[in-house]
Amino acid sequence: xxxxxxxxxxPPTLSxxxxxxxxxxxxxxxxxxxxxxxxxxxILLISDIFGYESPNLRKHADKVAAAGFxxxxxxxxxxxxxxxxxxxxxxKKAHDTDKGYEDAKVVIAALRSKGVTSIGAAGFxxxxxxxxxxxxxxxxxxxxxxxxxxxxxxxxxxxxxPTAILGAEIxxxxxxxxxxxxxxxxxxxxxxxxxxxxxxGVSHGWSVRYNLxxxxxxxxxxxxxxxxxxxxxxxxx
Numbered sequence: 001x002x003x004x005x006x007x008x009x010x011p012p013t014l015s016x017x018x019x020x021x022x023x024x025x026x027x028x029x030x031x032x033x034x035x036x037x038x039x040x041x042x043i044l045l046i047s048d049i050f051g052y053e054s055p056n057l058r059k060h061a062d063k064v065a066a067a068g069f070x071x072x073x074x075x076x077x078x079x080x081x082x083x084x085x086x087x088x089x090x091x092k093k094a095h096d097t098d099k100g101y102e103d104a105k106v107v108i109a110a111l112r113s114k115g116v117t118s119i120g121a122a123g124f125x126x127x128x129x130x131x132x133x134x135x136x137x138x139x140x141x142x143x144x145x146x147x148x149x150x151x152x153x154x155x156x157x158x159x160x161x162p163t164a165i166l167g168a169e170i171x172x173x174x175x176x177x178x179x180x181x182x183x184x185x186x187x188x189x190x191x192x193x194x195x196x197x198x199x200x201g202v203s204h205g206w207s208v209r210y211n212l213x214x215x216x217x218x219x220x221x222x223x224x225x226x227x228x229x230x231x232x233x234x235x236x237x
Contacts, residue, residue, distance in 0.1 A: 010086055012054045012209060021057030021065070027107035032058055032073040035065025041236050042070040042116040043108060044140070046100070046127030048208060049091075054070055056208045057124070067229055069236070070116065070217060072108050076100050076127075097149070101133040108139050120236040122228055124208050125149050125173070135159045142235035144228045147204045148174050156182045162193045162235045166224050167226025171204040193235070199224065 021034030065071045120142040123131030128148025135143040136158040143163040167179040183196030207224040210217040
């Protein structure tokens with residue numbers, strides 16, 4: 001997977017105990033669960049390279065769950081999220097997005113076996129690339145892609161479901177011009193809804209790796225979270 005320097009900036013302080021939810025296994029992966037366990041509507045959140053123990057990510061999962069969705073945040077890195085002291089290239093080879101996509105399909109099948117009938121998926125950076133791959137089929141009903149890593153245009157051409165792309169003005173991995181180009185590809189597909197929104201003054205990773213003491217950063221992240229929830233409320237029924 002191609003990444004940029006920005007993918008590795010502002011690492012969160014991970015915590016296995018953060019969030020209001022619980023930990024269990026889903027599709028063979030350790031997973032953070034939050035929201036009504038008997039809901040027929042589920043949202044799959046796929047993290048950036050820093051993994052599923054990010055406090056901001058779990059806080060976001062809890063907010064989505066409060067709207068009535070079962071939200072699952074699996075550990076796609078099998079206990080091996082990226083840490084600043086690691087060799088980047090070795091880590092990327094061990095955790096490529098194609099493997100993430102295969103793992104995600106198993107997670108989705110496990111949700112279906114629990115009685116879930118409608119699924120949305122949102123991905124951040126690394127996870128955004130995985131979600132675009134998922135959006136090429138009807139395995140999920142809606143997708144939200146937030147400041148993704150470098151997306152393959154062929155994957156965008158094959159998207160088949162309602163897809164929203166939320167990008168940053170300052171992003172070397174997925175520059176605004178490229179995301180707007182992808183938006184044109186998607187908007188030409190009249191059979192489903194799509195849109196691209198570029199957030200001004202923010203950088204790659206802003207929706208999960210924001211500083212809680214930065215009022216403007218928190219505001220931009222919360223706006224992105226609201227856009228995501230609105231998209232799922234419309235399309236995951």
